[in-house]
Amino acid sequence: MSGAILSISRLSAVSDRDQAPILHEVALTVERGETRGLVGESGAGKSTIGKAILGILPRAVRVTSGEVLFQGEDLLKMPAERRRRLVGEQIALIPQDPMTALNPGRRIEGQLTDGLRLWRGLDARGARKIALKLLDEVHIRDPERVLRSFPHQLSGGMRQRVLIAAAFALDPKLIVADEPTTALDVTVQKQILRLIRNLQSAHGTSVIFVTHDLGVVAQICDSVTLLFSGRVVEEGRTGDLLQRPQHPYTRALLDACPRYDRPDVGLKPIPEDLIARLRSEAAA
Amino acid sequence: MSEELLLARDIEVAFGGKRRWLGRSSQPVRALHGVTISVRRSETVGIVGESGSGKTTLGRALLRLVDVASGSIAFAGQDITRLSEGRMRPLRRRMQLIFQDPMASLNPRHVIRRIIVEPMLFHGVAKNHADAESKARAIFTRFSLPHMCLDRYPHELSGGQRQRIGIARVALLAPDFVLADEIVSGLDVSTQALALNLLKDLSRDLGLAMAFISHDLSVIRAICDRVYVLRSGRVVEEGACADIFAGPKHEYTRALIDAIPLPRIDPDWLRRTTAADVAA
Amino acid sequence: MVDAIAGAAPSRHGFAALQACLRDPKVAAGGCFILFLLVLALGAPWMAPKDPLEQDILLGATPPFWQAGAEPGHWLGTDDLGRDALSRVIYGSRVALTVAFVASSLAAALGAVLGLLAGWYRGVVDATISRLVEIWMAFPPVLLSILLVAVIGAGVGSVIAAIAIIDWTRFCRVVRAETINQAGADYVTAARAIGFSRLRILTQEIFPNVFPVLIALVSLEMGIAVIVEAILSFVGLSVSSDTPTWGAMIAQGRQLMHQGWWILAAPLMMLFLTVLAFNLLGEGLRRALDPVMRR
Numbered sequence: 100m101s102g103a104i105l106s107i108s109r110l111s112a113v114s115d116r117d118q119a120p121i122l123h124e125v126a127l128t129v130e131r132g133e134t135r136g137l138v139g140e141s142g143a144g145k146s147t148i149g150k151a152i153l154g155i156l157p158r159a160v161r162v163t164s165g166e167v168l169f170q171g172e173d174l175l176k177m178p179a180e181r182r183r184r185l186v187g188e189q190i191a192l193i194p195q196d197p198m199t200a201l202n203p204g205r206r207i208e209g210q211l212t213d214g215l216r217l218w219r220g221l222d223a224r225g226a227r228k229i230a231l232k233l234l235d236e237v238h239i240r241d242p243e244r245v246l247r248s249f250p251h252q253l254s255g256g257m258r259q260r261v262l263i264a265a266a267f268a269l270d271p272k273l274i275v276a277d278e279p280t281t282a283l284d285v286t287v288q289k290q291i292l293r294l295i296r297n298l299q300s301a302h303g304t305s306v307i308f309v310t311h312d313l314g315v316v317a318q319i320c321d322s323v324t325l326l327f328s329g330r331v332v333e334e335g336r337t338g339d340l341l342q343r344p345q346h347p348y349t350r351a352l353l354d355a356c357p358r359y360d361r362p363d364v365g366l367k368p369i370p371e372d373l374i375a376r377l378r379s380e381a382a383a
Numbered sequence: 384m385s386e387e388l389l390l391a392r393d394i395e396v397a398f399g400g401k402r403r404w405l406g407r408s409s410q411p412v413r414a415l416h417g418v419t420i421s422v423r424r425s426e427t428v429g430i431v432g433e434s435g436s437g438k439t440t441l442g443r444a445l446l447r448l449v450d451v452a453s454g455s456i457a458f459a460g461q462d463i464t465r466l467s468e469g470r471m472r473p474l475r476r477r478m479q480l481i482f483q484d485p486m487a488s489l490n491p492r493h494v495i496r497r498i499i500v501e502p503m504l505f506h507g508v509a510k511n512h513a514d515a516e517s518k519a520r521a522i523f524t525r526f527s528l529p530h531m532c533l534d535r536y537p538h539e540l541s542g543g544q545r546q547r548i549g550i551a552r553v554a555l556l557a558p559d560f561v562l563a564d565e566i567v568s569g570l571d572v573s574t575q576a577l578a579l580n581l582l583k584d585l586s587r588d589l590g591l592a593m594a595f596i597s598h599d600l601s602v603i604r605a606i607c608d609r610v611y612v613l614r615s616g617r618v619v620e621e622g623a624c625a626d627i628f629a630g631p632k633h634e635y636t637r638a639l640i641d642a643i644p645l646p647r648i649d650p651d652w653l654r655r656t657t658a659a660d661v662a663a
Numbered sequence: 664m665v666d667a668i669a670g671a672a673p674s675r676h677g678f679a680a681l682q683a684c685l686r687d688p689k690v691a692a693g694g695c696f697i698l699f700l701l702v703l704a705l706g707a708p709w710m711a712p713k714d715p716l717e718q719d720i721l722l723g724a725t726p727p728f729w730q731a732g733a734e735p736g737h738w739l740g741t742d743d744l745g746r747d748a749l750s751r752v753i754y755g756s757r758v759a760l761t762v763a764f765v766a767s768s769l770a771a772a773l774g775a776v777l778g779l780l781a782g783w784y785r786g787v788v789d790a791t792i793s794r795l796v797e798i799w800m801a802f803p804p805v806l807l808s809i810l811l812v813a814v815i816g817a818g819v820g821s822v823i824a825a826i827a828i829i830d831w832t833r834f835c836r837v838v839r840a841e842t843i844n845q846a847g848a849d850y851v852t853a854a855r856a857i858g859f860s861r862l863r864i865l866t867q868e869i870f871p872n873v874f875p876v877l878i879a880l881v882s883l884e885m886g887i888a889v890i891v892e893a894i895l896s897f898v899g900l901s902v903s904s905d906t907p908t909w910g911a912m913i914a915q916g917r918q919l920m921h922q923g924w925w926i927l928a929a930p931l932m933m934l935f936l937t938v939l940a941f942n943l944l945g946e947g948l949r950r951a952l953d954p955v956m957r958r
Contacts (some may be wrong), residue, residue: 140571141542255434284433285598289642293653311571314601314644318652338648355576356646359604359628366580366605369573448855468861475858488849492871502857556857 103168104273104305105129105152110165112147112156112329121147121160122329123381129273134299134306136320136337138313140352143326145309149275151175152307154186169273188218191266193276193295197258197283201250207261208246214269233264237294256287260294267298274299277309292319313356317341325349328381347373387421387457388592389445389478389560394418394454396437396444396616414440415616417454420594422560427586427593429603429624431639432613438596441613442562445594446478447471459559476506479558483565485545489537496533499552508556522551526581543574547581554585560592567602579606600643604628612636689947693882696940704756711750712736715907719745724923740925742915751907752929758901758908759937762822762892767884769827774834775877781835782842783865793839796832804829808891812900822901826888837880841873875949882945886938893934909934 105128112122122144129135137145150156152167154174167174169190174182194200201210211233212226221229227246234242237260250258259279266274276295280288296319299306308320316323317337324334325348333346344350351373357365395418397411414437422428432438443449445456447463455464458478463471482488489498500515502508509515520530526547537545546566553561563582567575583606586593597603603610603624610627612620612635620633631637641655685691703710713736722745725734733740739748781792808825815821845851846869854864895901896910909930916927 140573285600286433286638286642289644289653292644296653312644313572313646317646317648318644341646341648352572353646355572357575357579357599357601357605358645359601359640359643360645362604362624365601366576368576368580443852446856448852472858475856478856480853480856482849482853484849488853490850490854490868490872493868505857505859552853 102130103128104131104170105307106168107148107152108166108168110148110151110162110167112151112160112162115159115161120329120381122151125165125326125329125331127324127331127334129305129307131272131305132300132303133321134296134308134319136316136323137307137309137326138311138316138323139326140311142328144329145311145326146277147329148326149192149277149307149309152273152275153190153192154182184218187214188269189271190273190275191269191271193259193263193266193274193279195278195281197255197262198250200262201258203250205249206246207248207250207253211246211261211265211268214265218269229268230264233268234261236267236298237261237264239264255283256291259283259287259291263291263294263298267302267304270302271304274304274306275309276306278311280315281310281312288315295319313341313353325352327377330381332377348377386423388424389420389422389456389458389594391418391420391445391456392454394441394444394456395452396440396449397452413616415444415451418613418616418618420445420611420618420621422592422594424559424592425586425590426609427591427595427607429607429610430594430596430613431598431600431603431610433598433639435615436613437616438598438613439564440616442480442564442594442596446480446562448480476508476556477558478560479553479556479562481549481553481561481563481566483568485542485549486537488549489545491537493536494533495535495537495540495548498537499533499548499555502552503555506556518555519551522555526551542570543577546570546574546578550578550581550585554589557589558591560594561586562594562596564596565598568598575602582606600628600640601645612639687947687950689943689950691947693940693942693944693947696936697944700756700760700937700940703753704760707754707757711747711753712738713747713750715746715750715754716905717746721745724919724926726923727925739929740923742912742926743919743922746907748912748926748929751912752909752933754907755909755912755930756933756937758819758896758906759889759892759934761819762826763885763888763937763941766823766826766830766888767881769823770830770884771834771877771881773827774831775838775873777831778835778838779842779865779870779873782839783846783861783869785843789839792835796835800832802829808895809900812895817900817902819902822892822895825895826891830884830887833884834877834880838873838877841876842869845869845872879945879949882941882948885945886941889934889937889941 107128108126110122110125111120113120125144125148127135127137137148139145147156147160151162152169152174156162162175166176169185174186177185208227208230211230212223215221215226215229216223230246231242234245239245239257239260245253245257245261253261262279279295280291283291292315295306298304308316310316320337322335323337323340325332325340327348333340333344333349340349341353344353348369351367351369354367355365355369394415395413396415397413399411418441420428420430420441430438430441440449444451447456447466451464455462457463458474463474489495496519499519500509500512503515503518504512509518519533523530523532528544528547528551532540532544532548540548549566567578570578579602585591595603595607607624609622610624611618612633614635620627620631620636627636628640631640644652685694722734722737722741723743725737725741726732727740728738737747737749739752741747742751777792781789807829811825811828812821815824851864851868854868859868892901892908893910893913896908897914899914901908901910912930913927913934916930919926
């Protein structure tokens with residue numbers, strides 16, 4: 100597909116222990132410069148897809164079929180060394196928990212410059228200059244101090260900014276953002292979302308945004324893929340999905356979200372027969 | 384107009400500040416500064432704030448699980464501010480707490496039956512084990528919890544089941560006041576809807592006075608009558624939900640409301656900032 | 664979403680817990696060996712082929728049955744005084760196990776009680792107990808045990824006392840730390856909100872969650888107790904020189920290594936296997952008794 104930076108087709112995966120299906124025939128595409136939301140409740144498989152792209156699936160999960168085409172090449176069938184290089188340089192991760200994603204025993208400077216020194220061959224001085232520029236891009240006011248700091252000396256929002264800076268350090272073509280704002284206060288979340296969106300358009304990066312929050316999707320994703328139990332239930336442009344949802348599950352999910360602007364709407368539990376129907380469809 | 388069941392006036396809570404044997408005394412950290420809050424019967428009051436706002440501390444203080452340095456707390460007309468633990472005990476049945484993380488709030492080494500039944504017997508809500516068992520089964524049925532759960536350990540159940548058990552444990556004591564501390568944070572939207580609807584029904588049936596702590600204003604809007612907005616241990620704004628959301632007076636409240644992403648297309652949302660925004 | 668019950672069978676107390684214990688390979692291996700030792704120790708008078716104290720100089724230093732020159736009836740050979748090595752090893756297990764069980768239980772009981780109180784009540788109680796532990800741990804343990812034995816006099820009792828008096832601090836620190844850890848959990852707050860008394864919360868809510876850590880430590884301690892006893896009898900500070908202990912046999916065997924390696928090897932092997940068994944048992948027990956980890 101022209102213009103698509105990432106194209107996943109018929110991706111299936113099972114748990115190695117009991118052969119339980121984790122993903123089933125998942126298909127999704129991300130165009131250049133696009134932000135695609137990957138939405139689902141817990142257990143839907145959205146994180147698994149992100150990990151499959153990055154090549155960091157847990158040992159217990161086995162891909163049984165499908166392909167993950169990044170710029171036309173299948174990541175799954177690539178030799179390990181080439182994949183490591185490609186993913187290291189061109190695909191980045193913004194992880195979920197800023198508290199645990201940083202090594203508590205290392206200063207920020209080291210962690211921020213790891214990728215630069217490994218894949219760009221920069222020396223400490225050169226990498227440091229770029230690190231300062233990155234911290235500036237993510238609007239950290241005292242970058243010198245932050246570089247010298249340990250993670251526990253920074254706030255949650257600051258840590259997430261550092262992680263975002265690290266993600267954009269090598270100017271990747273694709274970023275997998277795995278629920279990057281779930282652990283943050285709502286005002287901080289807005290700042291971080293704004294930051295990601297601005298950086299993304301400045302660098303022309305494509306983003307896969309994994310989240311369970313339909314509100315976040317509405318505000319920063321161009322397109323959405325909705326998952327249930329490892330299957331794609333519906334996908335399309337964000338506006339279409341929100342305003343004219345086709346699948347009953349999509350509609351039910353929207354009805355369950357509380358909204359402060361429409362107190363009469365929301366908090367409607369998803370009907371059990373719908374869940375049962377979806378489950379039996381999945382088992383078939 | 385029903386009178387206030389719980390009234391806390393100007394309470395201050397501070398942590399730390401102990402004198403050490405060999406060294407200077409450490410400065411106490413003030414978690415709450417002069418907070419006044421009231422809850423009436425059959426009313427649900429929201430306490431909203433971000434991390435560090437003191438909302439959890441406020442909840443614990445209202446239940447006398449944390450000592451207040453100054454101020455007063457009255458429950459059903461009785462001053463409980465400095466009541467001894469022994470005198471508090473009979474009152475505890477009437478003021479209960481539902482937790483955010485049911486995995487942490489259910490003793491991992493007790494079977495569910497024990498967790499549910501012990502408090503009932505302790506407070507005399509059930510006459511004996513058989514009575515407690517039948518009451519437990521009744522509420523499990525009502526909450527769509529399989530009776531098999533009673534024989535399980537907490538880690539063997541799903542998050543949604545644990546959450547409902549946490550609510551059931553409290554409901555069985557038929558309290559007058561319930562504090563719900565971030566009980567739906569981190570839950571799926573569908574599980575959240577189930578739990579909140581359960582809570583609303585319960586509150587209505589028992590005529591509960593409820594204080595609902597949350598950082599999620601959309602949830603607060605959906606189930607609370609009044610709301611207190613907390614920031615750095617102080618109440619910055621309070622009032623009826625409808626009023627606050629229609630016209631927030633304090634800039635922090637405005638920032639909080641504005642920061643919530645709604646599931647509708649709003650091209651202006653990202654760009655929009657309020658005076659309280661710190662960075663770009 | 665409709666919740667499904669986890670497929671695992673319900674975990675009940677008592678019998679099912681025991682079954683789960685026995686299924687764990689570590690518990691099985693360690694437990695079997697300890698059981699075997701118990702049988703040996705209890706049934707020593709019937710199982711030992713000869714009287715361990717009976718000397719026969721003429722049969723001194725004869726090798727085990729698979730070597731040339733072995734004396735029939737002395738399966739593991741004899742020491743230089745003609746005493747049967749196998750019988751002495753079997754009788755030695757009595758001392759080893761007695762010390763292991765009694766000393767660790769005493770140390771654990773004392774340490775755990777103090778640790779629970781310190782960790783739960785904090786304040787003055789904690790300050791006092793913690794200072795006590797710090798001061799106590801400052802004493803060199805070997806010196807202290809020698810001192811104790813010298814004062815009380817040699818014998819199994821003084822060895823047990825020495826180990827218990829020295830090692831309770833180990834339990835106290837760990838139990839205190841775990842108690843403090845558990846005390847911060849929400850389920851404890853839930854118990855307080857229900858109105859349970861502090862003592863009840865400590866014994867009924869917190870202790871069951873501290874117990875697995877304690878069990879692991881107790882079985883490790885049993886291994887340590889066996890070694891300490893062996894060291895003390897090695898230097899002649901344990902029971903009287905007649906009663907066979909593995910430590911004394913090792914001491915003797917060390918001196919007679921050139922005459923007969925078997926005098927050293929048999930008790931050494933038993934010591935090694937016993938400590939290993941206790942360690943395996945302990946780790947397996949901790950895992951098997953822990954409903955959270957049991958999957």
